[in-house]
Amino acid sequence: MTLSKKDRLTALEKRLKGTDTPLPGDELAKAFDVSRQVIVQDIGLLRAKAVPVIATSRGYYIEVANGHQRVFKCRHRDDQITDELNLIVDLGASCEDVFVEHRIYGKINARMDVKSRKDVQNFMNNIYTSVSTPLKNITDGYHFHTVSADDEKTLDEVEAMLEKEGFLVKE
Structure with missing residues (x-):
């Protein structure tokens, strides 16, 4: 029917x-x-x-918003994307998106929805098999991620690890 x-x-x-x-x-x-x-x-x-x-x-x-979100400004090389994303998901957080602030075009945003190492691998496979380059490359590597987690403590851990690995850009 x-x-x-x-x-x-x-x-x-x-x-x-x-x-x-x-x-x-x-x-x-x-x-x-x-x-x-x-x-x-x-x-x-x-x-x-x-x-x-x-x-x-x-x-x-x-979309069901997780309890807490934070935006992180990052910068790294292309060969460090996997490390950055695995760091986030290994701590129990999700990378919701990536965006850049372009001087001419303004904010350019792309949904990522990366919650696991499998998602990271799929994302990277899409990059490697595409003729496009990562969004961060149009702003000399600078980009932002909206990261969500069940609690603020997890976001604090993500921030600390991004800083420790040299990915976090302090304003």
Whole structure:
């Protein structure tokens, strides 16, 4: 039985809220017996209703803010990206995004959603197989990360380790 649009949107929102991992659009399309394009349109309708749906290269999910967030300004070489991200996730935090402050274009932000070493590895594989370069390279290595964790103590540990490893830029 095919669901009405209203029922499908309700079921889609419930399914996205009920997962900790992104759900691929193709998987959602199959589950609801609709095309991938219909899922894309449904995601747009959910966002229009202020449902915080996030799209990643791995699929869709509803953003649930962790208890605490902090922004860190960092700088390092390309060959240190893996070390920086592993440091964050190994301490139990998540790297939500990367952004730069460009003098002409302003803030340029990219969602990362890196929560584990596997996510770090997938992110790095995408960089290595892409013709693009890391966002930090347009600002001489300077960039910011929004990092989330369950508590302030974890964020303090992340900050201390970023500083110890020489990644943290003090203003």
